[in-house]
Amino acid sequence: MTSQPRTVLGKTGLSITRLGYGISALRAADSSIRPDLTSDDAGRILNEVLDLGINYLDTAPVYGIAEQLVGRYISHRRNEYFLAGKVGFLAQGLPLYEPRNADGYAKDWTAKGVRDCVEWSLRAMATDHLDLVQLARAASVDELETTGALEELLALKEEGKVLHLGLTGTLTDLDDQLDRGFHETVQFPYSAFRLDFGPAIKQVKELGLGTIVRGSGTTRNRQLASSLPETTGTQEPGSTSELDSFLAAGLDDLLEGETKISFVLRYTLSNPSIDTTIVGTSNHDHLIENIEAAIRGPLDRDVYEEATRRLNQVR
Numbered sequence: 001m002t003s004q005p006r007t008v009l010g011k012t013g014l015s016i017t018r019l020g021y022g023i024s025a026l027r028a029a030d031s032s033i034r035p036d037l038t039s040d041d042a043g044r045i046l047n048e049v050l051d052l053g054i055n056y057l058d059t060a061p062v063y064g065i066a067e068q069l070v071g072r073y074i075s076h077r078r079n080e081y082f083l084a085g086k087v088g089f090l091a092q093g094l095p096l097y098e099p100r101n102a103d104g105y106a107k108d109w110t111a112k113g114v115r116d117c118v119e120w121s122l123r124a125m126a127t128d129h130l131d132l133v134q135l136a137r138a139a140s141v142d143e144l145e146t147t148g149a150l151e152e153l154l155a156l157k158e159e160g161k162v163l164h165l166g167l168t169g170t171l172t173d174l175d176d177q178l179d180r181g182f183h184e185t186v187q188f189p190y191s192a193f194r195l196d197f198g199p200a201i202k203q204v205k206e207l208g209l210g211t212i213v214r215g216s217g218t219t220r221n222r223q224l225a226s227s228l229p230e231t232t233g234t235q236e237p238g239s240t241s242e243l244d245s246f247l248a249a250g251l252d253d254l255l256e257g258e259t260k261i262s263f264v265l266r267y268t269l270s271n272p273s274i275d276t277t278i279v280g281t282s283n284h285d286h287l288i289e290n291i292e293a294a295i296r297g298p299l300d301r302d303v304y305e306e307a308t309r310r311l312n313q314v315r
Helices: 039-053 066-073 075-080 111-124 143-146 149-158 175-179 198-207 220-228 229-234 240-248 260-269 284-296 300-314
Strands: 005-007 015-017 019-022 056-058 082-087 132-136 167-168 185-189 210-214 276-279
Touching: 005 240, 015 019, 019 284, 039 066, 039 075, 039 284, 056 276, 066 075, 066 111, 082 111, 111 149, 132 149, 132 185, 143 175, 175 198, 185 198, 198 210, 260 276, 260 284
Parallel strands: 019 056, 019 276, 056 082, 082 132, 132 167, 167 185, 185 210, 210 276
Antiparallel strands: 005 015
16 A cells, blocks of 8 residues: 655654644543444554554543553564544543533643543653643643643653643634744544534644644534435434534536545645644544545645535535
8 A cells, every 4th residue: 555645844844744643532442332342443443543644643631541551562663653642631541531610621730630541641651752842721820820731831842751832722812822933733523524624733833833734524514415415313313503504515427437525634734834644543444544534634725625615615
């Protein structure tokens, strides 16, 4: 199989694959979420990800057993991949699924909480450093400074436990975060179903920062891309409007024999401002399909521009 396309992740200098892998898909192993996915199954997927050339792994200490699976099954291959972790979660009792608030996992922006997240991930994944640590749904910079969280992150970087710092961004506080100048990457949600972060991604890229997106090949978007109107009942809550918008855009004549799933992933990779897109799966066939789509690379420019025009009309 042809090697995976790569790019340099902004100012970090890391040479990463344009298709990244999200280990959150493996949190179901040995749990009641998906009991048919065993730890050994997850280990095979992780090794296959590396065998097929993906070298960027998106992680977080709240992804259940997933980080421990990285440590168990591929830590001996540590020189083959970069680890992009996250901080900002309640660290006590990790891995955890509760308690949650309206935004997801309970937040902890104390200095101790930040260090606990990093130290947990290092132990779980049997490594001495994280290549990138992203502030997940970050507090304001003022709060980070007041609680000592920012100072602790910089201390972890000085210790060599963290090599680069980034942000999982929102539109509300992006400018304030970027003005402080310590972020080297920003991660956004983005796909053919969600174009609203497009201008912010371009802004970040023009600043020379690394741009990471999620959501272009998740289980939810795989369902969206492969569904027809009569099967919308199978969608996750809140997805029907996105599916309707995608169908209303009338993209079928642009597929030229390609599956909708592949088209959606290649659409994301066609955005010149995006460095890498995170796709997680625990399914071998889905992984192969994602790999093949990434190798085919961006859509033809005229197809990409026409798809964008139609998608923007139905937003």
